[in-house]
Amino acid sequence: MTPDSIPVSPVSTLECRSCGAGAPVDEHFCPQCSRILALGRHGDYFAFFGLPRKLLIAQDDLERRFRELSRKFHPDYYYNASPAERLASLERSSYLNDAYRALRTPATRIEHLLAIEGLPSTKSEGESGAAKVPPALLEEVFELNEELDEIREQRESGADPAALASRLDAARAPIDRKREEHERQIDALSAQWDGVAETGSPAERRATLDALRETLLERNYINNLLAAIDREGSGLSALGSGLQSDNPKPKG
Amino acid sequence: MGKVVGIDLGTTNSLVAYVRDGEPRVIRDSSGDALVPSVVSLGDDDTIFVGREAQRRLLTSPTRTVYSVKRFMGRGIDDVKDDAALLPFGISGEAGGVVRIGVGDREFTPPEISAFVLRELKQRAEEHFREQGEFDFEVDRAVITVPAYFNDAQRTATRDAGRLAGLEVLRIISEPTAASLAYGLDKKNRGTIAVYDLGGGTFDISILKVEDGVFQALATSGDTHLGGDDIDRVLIELVLRDSDSDGVGRVLLSRPAETIQAIRKSVIQAKWDLSDHEQAEIRVEPQAGLPNGYRRAITRAEFEALIRPLVDRTLGPVRQALSDAGLEPNEVDEVVLVGGATRTPLVRRLVADLFGKTPHSDLNPDEVVALGAAVQADILVSGRREMLLLDVTPLSLGIETIGAVVSKIIMRNSTIPASGREMYTTSVDNQTSVDIHVVQGERELVADCRSLARFKLRGIPPMPAGLPRVEVRFQIDANGILSVGARELRTSVEQAIEVKPSYGLTDQEVERMLIESFEHAQADFDARLLIEARNEAETVINATEKSLRRPDFAEVTGGELTKDELAQIERALGDLKQVMAGTEREVIHEKTHALNHATRHLAEVMMNRSVREALTGRNVKDI
Numbered sequence: 001m002t003p004d005s006i007p008v009s010p011v012s013t014l015e016c017r018s019c020g021a022g023a024p025v026d027e028h029f030c031p032q033c034s035r036i037l038a039l040g041r042h043g044d045y046f047a048f049f050g051l052p053r054k055l056l057i058a059q060d061d062l063e064r065r066f067r068e069l070s071r072k073f074h075p076d077y078y079y080n081a082s083p084a085e086r087l088a089s090l091e092r093s094s095y096l097n098d099a100y101r102a103l104r105t106p107a108t109r110i111e112h113l114l115a116i117e118g119l120p121s122t123k124s125e126g127e128s129g130a131a132k133v134p135p136a137l138l139e140e141v142f143e144l145n146e147e148l149d150e151i152r153e154q155r156e157s158g159a160d161p162a163a164l165a166s167r168l169d170a171a172r173a174p175i176d177r178k179r180e181e182h183e184r185q186i187d188a189l190s191a192q193w194d195g196v197a198e199t200g201s202p203a204e205r206r207a208t209l210d211a212l213r214e215t216l217l218e219r220n221y222i223n224n225l226l227a228a229i230d231r232e233g234s235g236l237s238a239l240g241s242g243l244q245s246d247n248p249k250p251k252g
Numbered sequence: 253m254g255k256v257v258g259i260d261l262g263t264t265n266s267l268v269a270y271v272r273d274g275e276p277r278v279i280r281d282s283s284g285d286a287l288v289p290s291v292v293s294l295g296d297d298d299t300i301f302v303g304r305e306a307q308r309r310l311l312t313s314p315t316r317t318v319y320s321v322k323r324f325m326g327r328g329i330d331d332v333k334d335d336a337a338l339l340p341f342g343i344s345g346e347a348g349g350v351v352r353i354g355v356g357d358r359e360f361t362p363p364e365i366s367a368f369v370l371r372e373l374k375q376r377a378e379e380h381f382r383e384q385g386e387f388d389f390e391v392d393r394a395v396i397t398v399p400a401y402f403n404d405a406q407r408t409a410t411r412d413a414g415r416l417a418g419l420e421v422l423r424i425i426s427e428p429t430a431a432s433l434a435y436g437l438d439k440k441n442r443g444t445i446a447v448y449d450l451g452g453g454t455f456d457i458s459i460l461k462v463e464d465g466v467f468q469a470l471a472t473s474g475d476t477h478l479g480g481d482d483i484d485r486v487l488i489e490l491v492l493r494d495s496d497s498d499g500v501g502r503v504l505l506s507r508p509a510e511t512i513q514a515i516r517k518s519v520i521q522a523k524w525d526l527s528d529h530e531q532a533e534i535r536v537e538p539q540a541g542l543p544n545g546y547r548r549a550i551t552r553a554e555f556e557a558l559i560r561p562l563v564d565r566t567l568g569p570v571r572q573a574l575s576d577a578g579l580e581p582n583e584v585d586e587v588v589l590v591g592g593a594t595r596t597p598l599v600r601r602l603v604a605d606l607f608g609k610t611p612h613s614d615l616n617p618d619e620v621v622a623l624g625a626a627v628q629a630d631i632l633v634s635g636r637r638e639m640l641l642l643d644v645t646p647l648s649l650g651i652e653t654i655g656a657v658v659s660k661i662i663m664r665n666s667t668i669p670a671s672g673r674e675m676y677t678t679s680v681d682n683q684t685s686v687d688i689h690v691v692q693g694e695r696e697l698v699a700d701c702r703s704l705a706r707f708k709l710r711g712i713p714p715m716p717a718g719l720p721r722v723e724v725r726f727q728i729d730a731n732g733i734l735s736v737g738a739r740e741l742r743t744s745v746e747q748a749i750e751v752k753p754s755y756g757l758t759d760q761e762v763e764r765m766l767i768e769s770f771e772h773a774q775a776d777f778d779a780r781l782l783i784e785a786r787n788e789a790e791t792v793i794n795a796t797e798k799s800l801r802r803p804d805f806a807e808v809t810g811g812e813l814t815k816d817e818l819a820q821i822e823r824a825l826g827d828l829k830q831v832m833a834g835t836e837r838e839v840i841h842e843k844t845h846a847l848n849h850a851t852r853h854l855a856e857v858m859m860n861r862s863v864r865e866a867l868t869g870r871n872v873k874d875i
Contacts, residue, residue, distance in 0.1 A: 067468075070466060070640060070642060071466070071637070071640055074642075075730045076423075076640060076641070076730065077635075077637065077640075079422065079632045079633060080633070090669055090727070090730075094671040094727065097666065097667040097669065098670065101666060101667070
């Protein structure tokens with residue numbers, strides 16, 4: 001590790017470090033001297049990719065844009081450039097990779113949209129541990145917890161693991177159905193957002209974002225439940241095969 | 253500007269390659285051998301031997317000969333205790349610090365040993381370019397490959413080794429992605445590639461997506477402690493079990509290192525034989541540690557049963573990488589085998605079964621990584637744009653938070669360069685510094701992850717507790733190496749960061765070693781000159797004595813030499829013999845010169861005599 005500092009400045013226009021000209025914040029290259037621009041305090045991954053702020057994105061179009069921008073920014077192609085350009089290339093390709101990671105999957109894409117629209121993150125609530133059960137899930141969560149308690153008890157009294165495993169599968173089914181339902185809801189809300197994103201009233205936009213956030217919170221909760229079931233399952237010796245391999249223990 | 257090369261710095265063997273006319277090629281020695289064994293040996297007079305010569309010395313000077321040093325790069329003594337038990341050379345180091353390797357009365361860090369190998373490769377390349385008639389043959393820059401699963405400390409150690417060898421390291425790239433570049437050269441196609449790389453000491457699996465010339469790693473996994481070395485160890489243990497029922501541990505203590513090396517050599521031969529034959533023999537000649545010698549037939553089936561657990565250990569990382577890439581095994585279009593250990597039929601069979609297709613092996617699995625490194629080096633300096641490698645960081649990067657829990661900042665398999673930010677504040681009024689501990693790994697607790705570095709954020713402006721907002725930015729560059737920057741956002745004050753690597757060398761240490769290596773280079777050079785001076789002295793002494801002691805001396809010289817002259821010769825001879833054992837090269841030179849001078853007349857006389865003899869005995873025509 002070497003100490004290094006990467007300055008960030010909260011500005012909406014950039015100054016080209018190569019020629020001193022000003023450039024709009026969404027430009028990657030200086031309109032004046034066409035050299036790569038240092039990264040300002042950006043924040044909008046959609047704009048960085050040249051995309052409208054919409055949620056339904058064609059995966060191969062996103063990938064194609066990612067490859068094209070990679071070819072423009074990557075440090076490999078700035079080996080002989082000035083130190084300022086090399087730093088800009090490093091910053092810009094890092095940012096591109098972060099942006100691509102965020103936009104690649106629908107959930108992280110919505111997360112990012114909520115962030116740039118000024119809504120609080122759904123992550124912080126999920127991780128605080130005090131996440132309250134979403135009202136729409138109360139019934140399922142109650143039943144699942146009862147079932148899990150019973151399975152644990154039976155396991156401790158030495159019940160057949162195979163039987164317990166199938167019981168666990170049965171307990172999982174309603175949660176799986178809920179998740180599928182939520183995936184559909186999220187898709188529908190995403191389409192709804194894309195309709196109001198540019199032309200909707202502020203109230204319409206806000207309502208859609210709030211609904212998206214609520215659904216995402218529920219989905220996070222469901223995912224946590226499913227992870228808990230998986231953990232329970234890996235405690236049963238009959239399970240734990242297939243692709244769910246042991247966590248690799250990095251030795252290095 | 254000098255030449256640029258690609259280097260595969262392997263556990264067992266290393267290679268150097270370069271690109272000419274768009275084609276990568278490995279550099280071979282005069283006998284056509286591309287592999288330089290990654291072995292370094294220290295002679296009794298501190299001469300450094302590298303490669304084949306050092307490999308020979310494994311049998312004769314095992315305690316002064318270091319091999320498999322890659323296993324120790326960027327590691328601490330606590331990590332390598334298991335390995336050290338079977339190694340004939342000394343391993344030491346403070347707990348929580350860099351491993352030190354004791355050879356004779358000298359001590360080296362792993363990057364210093366690796367630097368000897370790199371210097372040998374550099375020389376080999378320079379010799380090659382000189383022979384090609386290149387005016388500018390100096391090699392000053394290189395791309396060096398590392399296992400994909402190498403962590404920050406291991407990558408940094410590799411870069412340090414390059415610096416110590418006098419190379420500017422343009423880029424550290426991972427071995428499997430390098431191999432995919434070499435394979436992708438003539439194939440403009442698109443698809444998903446799995447590279448299965450089982451080398452001498454490390455195992456890597458990388459899944460890549462190739463499209464429009466962009467080689468994008470999707471996921472990587474591996475084991476930095478699994479390879480051909482382990483197969484050898486299983487076989488060595490078999491021999492030891494066979495020849496002594498006492499159990500492995502005790503036998504090792506009671507057997508000389510020479511014997512272990514002889515066994516090692518014989519099992520490696522048997523392992524190679526079993527790649528092509530159904531049966532082989534492990535045969536060790538009788539010697540001090542093994543008075544009756546050892547012979548044993550081994551079938552391929554027996555061999556496979558022995559190594560099956562090792563090969564099975566590769567399957568976990570393969571499944572992990574596939575699942576991280578979001579792919580099923582049958583969705584992989586091409587499978588590429590890399591590393592000498594993939595010659596083992598069992599490995600080929602298991603990989604073929606897992607992916608449901610025959611793996612590629614049309615390029616030499618020993619050479620493909622170096623070829624890819626050369627291609628990457630060419631991309632960096634030549635401005636060619638048709639290919640781009642996008643690699644990933646193999647391990648998540650995190651920082652220690654309250655309760656010794658890891659808070660992850662950059663997730664594993666993130667495309668690099670990648671960056672992450674974390675906000676810090678103070679807990680006491682007017683606090684001006686914060687301690688930060690950076691770790692790498694997937695586990696939740698700090699104790700289960702790899703400590704990368706600790707540093708202190710200093711220069712925070714004095715403010716009430718909780719008010720400062722210090723943004724720490726972590727940047728992983730295209731080498732997979734981390735750098736850190738920080739800034740207090742309220743005041744925009746840039747923070748000074750002093751990084752202490754946990755298992756690496758500080759910049760100052762590398763600088764010091766560079767200076768020492770120059771000094772030692774001088775010492776090594778001096779040692780060589782001394783040997784040459786002694787050889788020359790010996791030649792002159794032998795020639796003089798041969799003349800003086802010939803039975804017909806009086807007759808030959810015919811009284812042409814005075815008593816004085818003869819006495820002078822005897823004196824000069826005695827003088828030279830006396831200083832020859834010493835280490836004063838100048839004095840040896842001087843006395844050699846004196847003897848030469850004293851015997852000049854004698855030589856003339858002898859010469860004339862021979863000429864006369866020749867003339868009298870023969871016809872003029874014959875001369």
